[in-house]
Amino acid sequence: MSLRPVHFALIGSLVALWGAPALAQALSGPPGAAPAGAMPADAGPAPAARAVPPAAPASTPAPATPRPGTAPVTTASATPPPATTPTDDNAADAVAALVNDAPITEYDVRQRILLFISTSGGLQPTPEMVAKLRPQILAQLETEQLQIQEARRKNITVSPTDVDKSIDRIITDNHLSKDQLADLLKKSGVDMSTLRGQIAVQIAWQKAVQDEFQDRVNIKPEDIDDELARQMEGADKPHFLVSSIFLAVDNPDLDAKVLKDAQDVLAQLKSGAQFSSVARQFSQSPTAASGGDLGWVHQGQLPSELDAKLVTMTPGSISDPIRSTGGYYIIGLRDRQEGINAKIPDPATQRPVGPLTVQRLLLPIGPTPKKELLDNVMKIADQIREHVNGCDLLPKIQEQIHGLVVQDIQKLGLKITDLAPEIQDAINKAGPGEATPAFRSPAGVEMMLRCDKRAPVLTKWTTPTRQQVEETLFDAQITMLSRRYLRDLRRSAHVEIK
Numbered sequence: 001m002s003l004r005p006v007h008f009a010l011i012g013s014l015v016a017l018w019g020a021p022a023l024a025q026a027l028s029g030p031p032g033a034a035p036a037g038a039m040p041a042d043a044g045p046a047p048a049a050r051a052v053p054p055a056a057p058a059s060t061p062a063p064a065t066p067r068p069g070t071a072p073v074t075t076a077s078a079t080p081p082p083a084t085t086p087t088d089d090n091a092a093d094a095v096a097a098l099v100n101d102a103p104i105t106e107y108d109v110r111q112r113i114l115l116f117i118s119t120s121g122g123l124q125p126t127p128e129m130v131a132k133l134r135p136q137i138l139a140q141l142e143t144e145q146l147q148i149q150e151a152r153r154k155n156i157t158v159s160p161t162d163v164d165k166s167i168d169r170i171i172t173d174n175h176l177s178k179d180q181l182a183d184l185l186k187k188s189g190v191d192m193s194t195l196r197g198q199i200a201v202q203i204a205w206q207k208a209v210q211d212e213f214q215d216r217v218n219i220k221p222e223d224i225d226d227e228l229a230r231q232m233e234g235a236d237k238p239h240f241l242v243s244s245i246f247l248a249v250d251n252p253d254l255d256a257k258v259l260k261d262a263q264d265v266l267a268q269l270k271s272g273a274q275f276s277s278v279a280r281q282f283s284q285s286p287t288a289a290s291g292g293d294l295g296w297v298h299q300g301q302l303p304s305e306l307d308a309k310l311v312t313m314t315p316g317s318i319s320d321p322i323r324s325t326g327g328y329y330i331i332g333l334r335d336r337q338e339g340i341n342a343k344i345p346d347p348a349t350q351r352p353v354g355p356l357t358v359q360r361l362l363l364p365i366g367p368t369p370k371k372e373l374l375d376n377v378m379k380i381a382d383q384i385r386e387h388v389n390g391c392d393l394l395p396k397i398q399e400q401i402h403g404l405v406v407q408d409i410q411k412l413g414l415k416i417t418d419l420a421p422e423i424q425d426a427i428n429k430a431g432p433g434e435a436t437p438a439f440r441s442p443a444g445v446e447m448m449l450r451c452d453k454r455a456p457v458l459t460k461w462t463t464p465t466r467q468q469v470e471e472t473l474f475d476a477q478i479t480m481l482s483r484r485y486l487r488d489l490r491r492s493a494h495v496e497i498k
Contacts, residue, residue, distance in 0.1 A: 118188035
């Protein structure tokens with residue numbers, strides 16, 4: 001039995017990284033193009049979008065210039081060499097912290113902040129956000145430095161090939177090429193070596209934990225039998241697909257500080273940050289490498305304080321910080337299955353949740369844009385349509401896509417029946433939470449987004465295989481031992497914050 005490989009999904013929505021810069025450029029247009037949102041003062045509504053008034057012009061600030069980075073890892077080691085910085089930027093060379101006399105530079109901290117923001121799927125690199133993230137990122141880098149030092153003590157190395165395999169999974173999971181990945185990071189001011197370094201540390205720590213404990217974890221056939229019997233006892237109970245973020249309380253005197261850290265993490269999640277990205281950055285459990293994935297558990301399987309919260313949650317929801325053994329947990333419910341004897345309603349009879357309201361999404365480029373501008377904006381619209389899922393996060397999408405105008409049809413004094421027949425037909429063909437295909441109007445490129453939600457699809461639990469049970473038992477034991485391992489390293493470390 002071996003530890004699961006590092007699985008580092010880069011982004012939850014390409015719109016966050018790709019759409020915003022591309023749209024900013026598209027809305028500014030090539031030389032000679034009409035300004036963003038420009039339209040004749042007397043321009044009436046297009047036949048395809050009659051009764052929807054044009055929006056006010058939207059401004060699109062220029063993207064920030066990224067800071068130069070360094071070359072990617074090319075030699076086998078547990079972590080890449082320290083990043084160099086331009087000679088005219090002495091502040092970047094300043095030491096932020098020493099961990100057993102090993103330095104963490106301000107450049108390292110800044111790069112990791114930008115990497116986290118760029119892969120979070122919802123945060124923006126404002127000065128306030130950077131300042132808020134800095135203590136958490138620095139603490140994570142301190143932990144990683146301890147992990148690096150322990151891996152080196154064990155003569156563990158991570159080759160470029162090991163990192164490349166994880167990079168390949170990233171681009172496959174996110175439907176990117178390597179050049180696109182590098183370009184996306186570059187636009188956020190992140191050097192590729194920063195991402196490679198984080199992945200290398202995760203792999204090195206997994207190898208260190210495996211080297212330390214794998215021979216001590218022995219899953220016997222009777223252990224699997226017992227677990228299967230226990231799971232069958234819960235076969236008629238709800239089952240939950242859970243992710244978690246764990247922040248350890250190693251010293252009772254630090255309980256309030258760790259709770260505050262957990263509340264800050266929750267605030268980031270509520271701001272639209274992707275759960276798996278936050279888990280990889282901040283969770284102090286080995287499951288951090290897989291985005292906090294705990295897999296399937298049934299009611300009563302987790303500690304009572306976590307279980308009590310879990311049964312009240314709906315798929316897609318996130319809990320407040322929960323105090324449990326060892327520290328604070330934030331849990332996310334990704335899916336739910338009912339017990340094997342539960343009665344499952346026919347999906348065809350399930351009605352969408354909530355009233356059918358519609359939001360208008362407009363990319364304002366005026367009535368006569370040049371072909372290149374129109375083509376670019378249509379691509380952005382297609383990206384939005386592909387990734388949008390309901391109206392809850394529209395304010396965040398609007399922040400990310402500079403120039404995007406969002407309007408509630410009802411607040412405009414309109415009913416769906418007031419719209420053009422072809423638009424009504426597109427709305428009816430779209431599912432709950434989905435957007436219509438993009439269409440042209442005198443105001444620019446538009447879509448209509450349904451704000452009702454699909455009814456939850458209920459499914460029944462199925463008995464796991466013996467191999468799945470063995471992996472679950474192995475992971476549980478390794479997780480417990482890994483926490484103790486890291487706790488002991490922290491207690492014996494000398495950390496100096498500059």
